[in-house]
Amino acid sequence: MTIVTPESTTVKRPRKPTALFLPELVFFEPNALNYPKGEKIMEWVKANDIPYRMTTSHNRIMNFPGETEVEQYKIAKRTLVVGLRKTLKFDPSKPSADYAIPIATGCMGHCHYCYLQTTLGAKPYIRVYVNTGEIIDAAKKYIEERSPEITTFEAACTSDPVGLEHITGSLAELITFMAKEPLGRLRFVTKYQHVEPLLALEHNGHTRVRFSVNADYVIKNFEPATSRFEERIEAAGKVARAGYPLGFIIAPIIWYDGWQEGYAELLAKLAQTLPPEVGKGLTFEMIQHRFTKTAKTVIEKRYPKSKLEMDMEKRKKKWGRWGQNKYVYPDEQQTALREFITERIFEHFPEAGIDYFT
Numbered sequence: 162m163t164i165v166t167p168e169s170t171t172v173k174r175p176r177k178p179t180a181l182f183l184p185e186l187v188f189f190e191p192n193a194l195n196y197p198k199g200e201k202i203m204e205w206v207k208a209n210d211i212p213y214r215m216t217t218s219h220n221r222i223m224n225f226p227g228e229t230e231v232e233q234y235k236i237a238k239r240t241l242v243v244g245l246r247k248t249l250k251f252d253p254s255k256p257s258a259d260y261a262i263p264i265a266t267g268c269m270g271h272c273h274y275c276y277l278q279t280t281l282g283a284k285p286y287i288r289v290y291v292n293t294g295e296i297i298d299a300a301k302k303y304i305e306e307r308s309p310e311i312t313t314f315e316a317a318c319t320s321d322p323v324g325l326e327h328i329t330g331s332l333a334e335l336i337t338f339m340a341k342e343p344l345g346r347l348r349f350v351t352k353y354q355h356v357e358p359l360l361a362l363e364h365n366g367h368t369r370v371r372f373s374v375n376a377d378y379v380i381k382n383f384e385p386a387t388s389r390f391e392e393r394i395e396a397a398g399k400v401a402r403a404g405y406p407l408g409f410i411i412a413p414i415i416w417y418d419g420w421q422e423g424y425a426e427l428l429a430k431l432a433q434t435l436p437p438e439v440g441k442g443l444t445f446e447m448i449q450h451r452f453t454k455t456a457k458t459v460i461e462k463r464y465p466k467s468k469l470e471m472d473m474e475k476r477k478k479k480w481g482r483w484g485q486n487k488y489v490y491p492d493e494q495q496t497a498l499r500e501f502i503t504e505r506i507f508e509h510f511p512e513a514g515i516d517y518f519t
C-alpha cells in the first residue's frame with residue numbers, strides 16, 4: 162500500500178509573473194503638465210489611485226518617510242518624479258554606444274551592485290522626462306553632426322526604461338523615430354520582461370534590444386525586484402520574433418565558488434530556451450564586476466546582508482573615467498572569465514558576435 166503523505170500531494174503552484182511597476186507616490190514638476198506626456202501620466206496616476214503632489218523641482222524632494230536611511234532609500238525607489246530634462250547635451254556612452262540618450266534616471270530594481278547607487282547619491286528616486294520631443298530633436302542634431310558615420314544611442318545608461326514603458330511610452334517614441342533615421346541606431350538593455358508595448362512597432366532593425374542575464378547565483382543573490390531569468394528569456398524570444406536585433410549583456414560577471422558551472426549553465430539554458438532563429442546577428446557584451454570605494458560604503462549600508470564580495474585586497478585598481486579608482490578582477494582572473502565564457506558562447510551560438518569584454 163502506498164501511504165500518501167501531505168508532502169507528496171503538494172502541488173507546486175506556478176509563480177506569479179513579475180508585476181508592472183506601480184509607484185507609491187508621484188511628484189509632478191508644474192511644467193510637466195504642459196506636455197501631452199505629462200498629462201497622460203497624470204491621468205494614469207489618477208486612474209491607479211496613486212497619491213501625487215506638485216513640486217517646483219525634483220531637487221526639493223527630500224524628507225522621505227521612514228525611520229532609517231535604509232527605509233527612506235526603499236521608499237525613494239518607489240517614488241516617481243515627472244519632470245523635464247533640462248540638459249540636452251548627451252554624455253558619451255562607451256563602449257556600448259556613442260551617446261547616452263536620457264529618457265529616465267533611476268530604477269525600481271534593487272541590484273546590489275548597481276552603479277546608480279553612487280551616481281544618483283542621495284536622489285535614488287525615479288525621474289521620467291516628458292519633453293521627449295526636445296530630446297529627439299537633440300538626437301537628430303548629433304546624428305547630423307556625425308554624418309556620414311552611424312550614431313548609436315544607449316537609452317539605458319541611467320535607468321531600466323523597459324520597466325517604465327507602461328508609464329511613459331518613451332521607448333516607443335525613440336524606436337519609431339530611429340526607424341526612419343538611416344544613420345541613427347538605438348539600443349537599450351533591460352532586466353524586465355514587459356516588452357509587449359514594443360512588439361508591434363515599426364523599428365526597421367535600427368534598435369537592438371538586449372537583456373541582462375547572469376548565472377543563477379548572481380540573479381538570486383544580487384538582483385531583487387527585477388524579472389526572473391525565465392521571464393527575461395521569454396521576452397527575448399518575443400523581441401526576436403518581432404524582428405528586433407537581439408543581444409545579451411552578461412553583467413556583472415562575478416567570480417564565486419562554482420562560477421564555471423554557473424556561467425556554463427547560463428549559456429546552455431539560453432541555447433535551450435531561445436527560438437533557433439535568434440542565433441544569427443545575436444550579440445553578447447561582457448562586463449566584469451567592479452566597484453569604487455564609495456560604492457562599497459553605500460552598498461554595505463543599504464544591503465548589509467549582501468554576499469557581494471568587495472575586497473579591495475583581492476582586486477586590481479583601475480583608474481576610472483569619473484576620477485575615482487575602480488576595483489576590477491586581477492588580470493589572471495579576468496582572462497579566465499573572459500576565455501571561459503567566450504568559449505561557452507561560441508559553443509552554443511557559433512554565429513553570434515562578441516562586442517566587448519570590459
Ligand code: SF4
Nearest residue numbers: 268270271272275352
Ligand atoms: S535593473 Fe539595472 S538599473 Fe535597475 S537597479 Fe538593477 S542594475 Fe540598476
